[in-house]
Amino acid sequence: MTISPQEAGRVVEARSVSKSYGPVRALHEVSITVRPGAVHALVGENGAGKSTLAKVLAGIEPPSSGAISLGGVPYVPRDRAEAKRRGVNMVPQQLSLVGELSLVENYLVVGSRPFVNRRSARSLLAATLDRARVEVDLDAPTASLTHSHRQLGEIVVALAEGAHTLILDEPTASLGPLEVGGLFEHLRSLCELGTAIVLITHRLDEVRQVADDLTVLSHGLEVHHGSATGLRPTEIARLMVGELPELAPRAARTRGAVTLRAEAVVAQSTRDARLDGVDLAVHAGEVVGLAGVAGSGQNLLLDVLAGFVPPRSGTVTLEGSRTVTITGSRASTAAAERGGATASTLRAAGLAWIPEDRRDAVVPTMSLRENLAVYSSSRGRRADARSRPQGSDDVSAPADRLAAFDVRPPRPELLAAGLSGGNQQKLLAARELGAAKTPNAVLAYGPTQGLDLRAAQAIRERLVDLAADGAAVLVASHDLEEVLGVADRVVVMFGGRIVADLPIAEATTERLGRAMAGLPADDTPRPAISEEPAP
Amino acid sequence: MSVELWVAIIAGALALAAPLVLAGIGEGFVERAGRINLGIEGMMIMGALTGVWAGSLAGPLAGLVAGLLVGLVLAVVMNLLVYRLHANEIVIGLGITMLGLGLSTYLYQLWVPSGQTNVAVATVPRVDLGPLSELPVVGPILFGQSPLVYLAVVLLVVAWAVMRFTRFGLAVRAVGTDPASAALRGVRVERTGASALLIGGALAGLGGAVITVGTIGSFTPDITAGRGYIVLAVVIMGRSRPIGIALGALLFAFLQSFALLSQSTSLQLPSELYQSLPYLVTLVVLVITSRSQMRRLFKTVRPA
Numbered sequence: 001m002t003i004s005p006q007e008a009g010r011v012v013e014a015r016s017v018s019k020s021y022g023p024v025r026a027l028h029e030v031s032i033t034v035r036p037g038a039v040h041a042l043v044g045e046n047g048a049g050k051s052t053l054a055k056v057l058a059g060i061e062p063p064s065s066g067a068i069s070l071g072g073v074p075y076v077p078r079d080r081a082e083a084k085r086r087g088v089n090m091v092p093q094q095l096s097l098v099g100e101l102s103l104v105e106n107y108l109v110v111g112s113r114p115f116v117n118r119r120s121a122r123s124l125l126a127a128t129l130d131r132a133r134v135e136v137d138l139d140a141p142t143a144s145l146t147h148s149h150r151q152l153g154e155i156v157v158a159l160a161e162g163a164h165t166l167i168l169d170e171p172t173a174s175l176g177p178l179e180v181g182g183l184f185e186h187l188r189s190l191c192e193l194g195t196a197i198v199l200i201t202h203r204l205d206e207v208r209q210v211a212d213d214l215t216v217l218s219h220g221l222e223v224h225h226g227s228a229t230g231l232r233p234t235e236i237a238r239l240m241v242g243e244l245p246e247l248a249p250r251a252a253r254t255r256g257a258v259t260l261r262a263e264a265v266v267a268q269s270t271r272d273a274r275l276d277g278v279d280l281a282v283h284a285g286e287v288v289g290l291a292g293v294a295g296s297g298q299n300l301l302l303d304v305l306a307g308f309v310p311p312r313s314g315t316v317t318l319e320g321s322r323t324v325t326i327t328g329s330r331a332s333t334a335a336a337e338r339g340g341a342t343a344s345t346l347r348a349a350g351l352a353w354i355p356e357d358r359r360d361a362v363v364p365t366m367s368l369r370e371n372l373a374v375y376s377s378s379r380g381r382r383a384d385a386r387s388r389p390q391g392s393d394d395v396s397a398p399a400d401r402l403a404a405f406d407v408r409p410p411r412p413e414l415l416a417a418g419l420s421g422g423n424q425q426k427l428l429a430a431r432e433l434g435a436a437k438t439p440n441a442v443l444a445y446g447p448t449q450g451l452d453l454r455a456a457q458a459i460r461e462r463l464v465d466l467a468a469d470g471a472a473v474l475v476a477s478h479d480l481e482e483v484l485g486v487a488d489r490v491v492v493m494f495g496g497r498i499v500a501d502l503p504i505a506e507a508t509t510e511r512l513g514r515a516m517a518g519l520p521a522d523d524t525p526r527p528a529i530s531e532e533p534a535p
Numbered sequence: 536m537s538v539e540l541w542v543a544i545i546a547g548a549l550a551l552a553a554p555l556v557l558a559g560i561g562e563g564f565v566e567r568a569g570r571i572n573l574g575i576e577g578m579m580i581m582g583a584l585t586g587v588w589a590g591s592l593a594g595p596l597a598g599l600v601a602g603l604l605v606g607l608v609l610a611v612v613m614n615l616l617v618y619r620l621h622a623n624e625i626v627i628g629l630g631i632t633m634l635g636l637g638l639s640t641y642l643y644q645l646w647v648p649s650g651q652t653n654v655a656v657a658t659v660p661r662v663d664l665g666p667l668s669e670l671p672v673v674g675p676i677l678f679g680q681s682p683l684v685y686l687a688v689v690l691l692v693v694a695w696a697v698m699r700f701t702r703f704g705l706a707v708r709a710v711g712t713d714p715a716s717a718a719l720r721g722v723r724v725e726r727t728g729a730s731a732l733l734i735g736g737a738l739a740g741l742g743g744a745v746i747t748v749g750t751i752g753s754f755t756p757d758i759t760a761g762r763g764y765i766v767l768a769v770v771i772m773g774r775s776r777p778i779g780i781a782l783g784a785l786l787f788a789f790l791q792s793f794a795l796l797s798q799s800t801s802l803q804l805p806s807e808l809y810q811s812l813p814y815l816v817t818l819v820v821l822v823i824t825s826r827s828q829m830r831r832l833f834k835t836v837r838p839a
């Protein structure tokens with residue numbers, strides 16, 4: 001690949017960059033060259049230093065030592081705003097959207113001119129949405145969007161802000177295959193116009209799919225760099241984490257009685273999503289996978305099951321240490337409150353919950369020990385110090401529990417903000433799945449998002465173990481692989497209904513794909529959906 | 536009670552509301568930026584004193600400017616102590632209030648030793664709106680006011696426009712609700728908060744000067760009489776929105792005007808009751824509105 005003089009002026013180069021947080025050495029003498037017109041994949045296990053390197057390049061964190069240059073001249077951005085002005089932009093792992101503001105306003109809130117022009121900003125963002133082939137509400141407060149829409153929204157805002165170097169920190173962790181496809185196509189076309197893209201990801205097939213260059217980090221050290229073409233995911237995995245342990249054979253499990261049941265549940269969230277008469281039973285001892293393209297109602301179903309959204313009609317029952325029933329009615333909010341069957345009652349009856357967005361459940365300003373004790377009182381709002389302790393706030397042997405889930409570093413007194421993204425996800429798992437008492441039911445949305453291969457495998461095994469111990473486990477994900485990796489049975493949603501329910505042996509990618517698209521299964525001529533034609 | 540009396544009460548209410556509205560607009564910015572300024576009372580009374588002092592030297596306009604500057608300086612000090620040196624926001628705010636109350640009394644006694652006659656200064660002259668002010672009822676209420684009342688109205692509109700149409704307004708909302716994301720986004724959190732506080736201080740100082748140079752024409756110790764705290768209440772009642780602040784300020788000012796003017800009429804009630812009425816009603820309304828705000832808060836917490 002030849003580089004024009006103009007492009008040479010935009011090469012971002014880091015030389016022997018180190019970054020320490022107190023005693024923690026997040027980066028040690030790492031060098032990277034980001035070329036215009038190429039996708040540079042940055043991979044490594046959780047806590048390897050990927051986000052730290054990205055933040056250093058984007059002006060969010062100053063390096064402790066080392067030099068960065070832009071087009072050959074020293075580049076020392078004071079803050080993110082300055083890096084943006086110099087053409088280096090980033091989509092951070094934890095996202096930077098202000099929840100109160102809409103996407104348009106989030107786009108407008110930084111800049112140099114004192115007055116804002118909503119109309120032109122809106123049309124710019126709308127055009128960017130079109131080009132990336134995604135649909136996100138531009139005018140709603142971003143707190144009201146789903147997690148994947150916030151992720152897409154943040155990417156679109158960064159694209160609209162424009163940059164010659166765009167760093168994306170795990171942009172695909174919460175996206176489904178369709179959205180990822182659209183996004184990558186757009187990224188490739190940006191590349192052809194000369195944009196440099198740094199892509200941080202744990203999905204190694206994506207590296208093969210789009211990356212030109214590859215840098216592998218491990219424990220803050222750069223362990224590999226070179227061309228990404230021709231590398232197979234298994235080779236990259238070996239570079240990252242060494243050999244993966246064999247997946248333990250699944251223990252034989254017996255399916256018990258129904259623990260978690262939804263009957264004729266109708267619900268509506270503020271925006272598009274709705275449930276249109278959902279029946280679902282999850283038995284003790286089984287893992288049910290919930291699949292569906294974004295917006296099919298999976299998020300809402302989990303919110304209803306977890307007690308965060310009251311159903312309009314229908315019932316939800318959890319058989320636990322005692323039976324909790326949520327019954328829908330017209331005045332459903334009041335009814336749910338009067339009945340007392342809200343999230344906390346369900347929780348007290350033994351429901352574990354891993355939300356789609358870990359920031360709904362992990363409080364960055366609290367220590368790891370405290371985070372093992374709090375629980376989230378709502379979805380869609382960042383968890384904070386108001387989250388009430390579950391029972392007592394005294395967790396026995398917190399260090400052991402953290403170590404069991406490989407949270408690094410496993411120091412209970414550390415603030416959660418000091419953990420890497422993946423380690424925060426492990427912390428959440430340690431809280432929800434690591435209690436001494438087996439939960440009666442587990443609801444998990446994308447439980448392995450942001451985790452490296454080894455950690456993701458450990459969480460999958462943990463979910464299966466819990467089922468073996470008698471828990472009823474429901475795992476939803478945009479990522480079909482994640483569902484297929486654990487489920488005994490796969491349930492597919494489309495348009496607010498359950499359109500397929502297949503034992504894992506029959507759940508071929510092809511059949512699931514048809515169901516997810518709302519098409520009838522090939523062996524049943526009857527349409528699965530009456531009103532909604534297939535897209 | 537006669538129509539004339541009601542007209543006088545309402546016209547008086549508008550005049551009394553002006554300083555509350557001005558200081559309230561400023562505090563609205565401060566609170567929307569996620570901060571609180573408990574030093575308003577101190578900033579107002581220092582503005583009131585400096586307003587008279589500068590007014591006696593160079594006229595009422597200089598008085599207003601001097602009041603504004605004193606509020607600004609106190610806000611700079613507060614910003615330095617609280618957001619640079621990380622002292623406690625509440626303690627420093629209350630400290631500024633106590634300092635302002637004490638210092639203004641002391642300085643005034645140095646300037647005008649007790650026994651001497653109070654210094655009186657010219658107040659801001661009314662603009663003559665000609666026949667408009669002669670209209671029955673609306674004339675005195677709407678067109679017979681001090682220019683400072685119109686200034687307060689203009690600033691209300693400006694404040695609304697700033698929140699709606701400027702990047703600063705968006706930044707204030709961002710840092711007030713989610714400073715961590717705002718910082719990551721590239722918003723300068725410290726600077727935005729400081730700007731809001733300086734606006735708040737300047738407008739509090741101006742509000743103080745409006746009390747003296749605007750209507751009374753002289754200073755007496757403790758002349759603000761807790762209006763700084765009323766401003767805080769009004770901003771909470773009005774949820775920091777210009778229109779809400781205006782309504783809250785009008786409510787308090789109306790009751791105050793009513794208490795002042797209706798004492799002379801036939802209702803035989805003790806005057807203390809009249810004087811405490813505005814504060815009492817403000818308290819009650821504050822309790823009611825903050826309750827409904829709580830309910831709204833819990834509603835929005837319900838997920839999307």
Ligand SMILES: Nc1ncnc2c1ncn2[C@@H]1O[C@H](COP(=O)(O)OP(=O)(O)OP(=O)(O)O)[C@@H](O)[C@H]1O
Nearest residue numbers: 021026046047048049050051052418420421422423
């Ligand atoms: N603010 C902080 N304070 C203290 N330590 C930190 C802080 N941020 C990161 N670290 C530490 O730096 C190391 C690297 O973290 P980083 O977030 O860069 O990892 P990562 O490669 O992005 O991992 P992940 O895949 O989990 O997102 C970790 O050990 C982490 O604990």
Ligand SMILES: [Mg+2]
Nearest residue numbers: 051093420421
């Ligand atoms: Mg990271």
